[in-house]
Amino acid sequence: MSVPIALLGLLEREPSHGYELKRDYDAYFGRGKALPFGQVYATLGRLARDGKVLPGEVEPGAGPDRKRYAITPIGKSEVETWLDTPIEPEPHLQTVLFEKVVLALMLGRSAEHYLDIQRGTHLQRMRELTELKRSGTAIDALLADHGLFHLEADLRWIDLTAARLDSLTAMVRS
Amino acid sequence: MSASQAADDAGQPAPILEAHDAQLSFGVTPALRGANLALVRGEILAVMGPSGSGKSTLLYCLAGILTPDTGEILFDGQRVDTMGEQERSRLRRDHFGFVFQFGQLVPELTAEENVALPLLLGGASRSRALDAARAWFEPLSLDGLERRRSGELSGGQAQRVALARGLVSRPEVLFADEPTGSLDSLTGEQVMELLVSATRRQGTTVVLVTHEARVAAYADREVVVRDGKANSLSAGRVRS
Ligand SMILES: Nc1ncnc2c1ncn2[C@@H]1O[C@H](COP(=O)(O)OP(=O)(O)OP(=O)(O)O)[C@@H](O)[C@H]1O
Ligand SMILES: [Mg+2]
Numbered sequence: 415m416s417v418p419i420a421l422l423g424l425l426e427r428e429p430s431h432g433y434e435l436k437r438d439y440d441a442y443f444g445r446g447k448a449l450p451f452g453q454v455y456a457t458l459g460r461l462a463r464d465g466k467v468l469p470g471e472v473e474p475g476a477g478p479d480r481k482r483y484a485i486t487p488i489g490k491s492e493v494e495t496w497l498d499t500p501i502e503p504e505p506h507l508q509t510v511l512f513e514k515v516v517l518a519l520m521l522g523r524s525a526e527h528y529l530d531i532q533r534g535t536h537l538q539r540m541r542e543l544t545e546l547k548r549s550g551t552a553i554d555a556l557l558a559d560h561g562l563f564h565l566e567a568d569l570r571w572i573d574l575t576a577a578r579l580d581s582l583t584a585m586v587r588s
Numbered sequence: 589m590s591a592s593q594a595a596d597d598a599g600q601p602a603p604i605l606e607a608h609d610a611q612l613s614f615g616v617t618p619a620l621r622g623a624n625l626a627l628v629r630g631e632i633l634a635v636m637g638p639s640g641s642g643k644s645t646l647l648y649c650l651a652g653i654l655t656p657d658t659g660e661i662l663f664d665g666q667r668v669d670t671m672g673e674q675e676r677s678r679l680r681r682d683h684f685g686f687v688f689q690f691g692q693l694v695p696e697l698t699a700e701e702n703v704a705l706p707l708l709l710g711g712a713s714r715s716r717a718l719d720a721a722r723a724w725f726e727p728l729s730l731d732g733l734e735r736r737r738s739g740e741l742s743g744g745q746a747q748r749v750a751l752a753r754g755l756v757s758r759p760e761v762l763f764a765d766e767p768t769g770s771l772d773s774l775t776g777e778q779v780m781e782l783l784v785s786a787t788r789r790q791g792t793t794v795v796l797v798t799h800e801a802r803v804a805a806y807a808d809r810e811v812v813v814r815d816g817k818a819n820s821l822s823a824g825r826v827r828s
Contacts, residue, residue, distance in 0.1 A: 530812070540805035548781065562802055569801040577638060 415513040417457050419496050422489045423517040429484035500535035519586040529576045540565050604629045604793050610659035619645040625820030632794040634804035637813035643797045651763045652676040685759030687750050689769035695739035699749045702738050706757040724752035744775035765797045780806045
C-alpha cells in the first residue's frame, strides 16, 4: 500500500491534521516503521496539487500543522478503485490484503466484498495452474504445485479473516 | 416460461440443473435460505463455503434427496421438487451418480460388487454389471483389489472404489460431497484427476462440494455458500 493511498483512506473517515494521519498510519499500516512528518506533508502537498485533498483554513498557532485536510471526490474514487481492484495473485501479498481489510473496516465498507473478489481471483489463478499441471510435463506440475500451495495458504487466511470480520470490525472502529 | 426455456431463447445452452430460491429448514434451523444456481451440461461446479453453511443440504436438494420447503429445483427443465418419491428415486438411479466423503461402501460386498451396485439396481444382469465394474479398476490404480471386501480397503482405496461406483452408470450428473475429504494430498489429487478426466470424457455434469481450494481448482467455476445463501451468478466470480 502506497503512502498516498493510505493517507487518502484515512482522510476518507474524516478531515484530519497531518499529525493525526501520521499517528494512525503508524498504528495501522506502519508495521513498526514510523512515517516521517516530512513525508506526510510532502504527500499531502502532492495530493492537494492533484485535486485529491483540500487543505482547510490555516488555524491559529505555530508550526506546519495548522491545516485540516479533507478528501475530494477525486480522492475518494482513487481509494474506491484501489479497494476494488484485486491484487495479482502471488505469494506474499498478505500485507496488502491486510491493509485492504483494515481500511475497509475503518470506512464501514464491506470487507467481505473485497475478500470475495480476491477469493475469486485466486481461484481463477489456481484453475490455470491446475490446468497447467494436468496438461504439462512433470516439471510444470512441480512448479504449478508450488504456486498452488502458496495460493491455498492465502485463501485460508482469506477464509479465516472473513469468518472473523465481526470481531475485527469492533476492534478497528473502537 | 421456465428459466431453461428463457436461456434457450437467449441462444445460450439450457441449464441441466437449476435451483431457484431454494429454502429448507430442519425444524427451527434454517439450512438453506435462498439458493440460486444453474449448471450447463458438462460443467463442473465447485460448491464452497464454511462448515455448516448449507453445502451438503444444497447438494441433497439438487439431487432430489431432500425437498426444499420453498423454491424450485429443475433437472433438464423438469421440476424435481414436485415429483413423487418413486419418480425421484428413478431419476436418481437413471441419471445421477453419487460420491460421498466416507465412501459409504457396503462392507460385506467386494469392491467390484460395490461398484456394480448402481447397475444391478438399474436391472442389469450380474455378469454385465460386474464386467462394467471391473473396467474401472485399472484406470483408478485399483487392479488386483476387485475381490477384496470393501471393509478391508484403505481409506484412499475405498474412496476410489466409491468414485467408480458413482461413475459406473455413466450418470448425467455426478454429485460429489467432499470426495477427497479423508485423503492425503497426493491421493486426493489422483482422485480429482480421475474424476475430472472421466467426467470430461463422458460429458458428465458435476456438483463438487469441497472446502479445499486445491480441489475446487479442478472445477470450471465455484459458488460460495454462506449462511444458507448461494448465488452462482455473483459469488466470487472473477471479472475479466
Ligand atoms: N438432518 C439434519 N437435521 C437437523 N439439522 C441439520 C441436518 N442436516 C444439516 N443440518 C443443519 O443445517 C445446517 C447446514 O448443514 P450442512 O450439512 O448443509 O452444512 P455443510 O455446509 O455441508 O457443512 P460441512 O462443511 O461441515 O459439511 C447446519 O446448521 C446443520 O447443523
Ligand atoms: Mg457437508
